[in-house]
Amino acid sequence: MSHSLWRPGNRGRCAVSLVAYGVGQVPWYDGRDGMYSWIWRHLPGNGWVRALISLVLITVVVYVLFQYVFPWAEPLLPFNDVTVDNQ
Missing domain, CATH: 1.10.1220 (Arc Repressor Mutant)
Structure with a gap:
């Protein structure tokens, strides 16, 4: 079973499970x-x-x-x- 961090309808920049922790896809991206x-x-x-x-x-x-x-x-x-x- 493949676990994807992406929801099918999510077109945002961050993965769903990582957004709650304030972590983006790239380490230097802090939302600004x-x-x-x-x-x-x-x-x-x-x-x-x-x-x-x-x-x-x-x-x-x-x-x-x-x-x-x-x-x-x-x-x-x-x-x-x-x-x-x-x-």
Whole structure:
């Protein structure tokens, strides 16, 4: 006799016997959506429009990081303070 964790009419993400214990199918899934799924749900348009808007957003974030944030933070980081012995 095969015992299935799934009921025939259950189309949810979690197995029936595991839901009562708060355990999902994957160990890292705790019922909350991540940041990227929240952004994806709130973007307008269909999948292609959302993908295009996502690429534009990523490009803008990378541009701002390289043009403003990283040059501002460079003097604060000790990457140029290296000591190499002559051998």
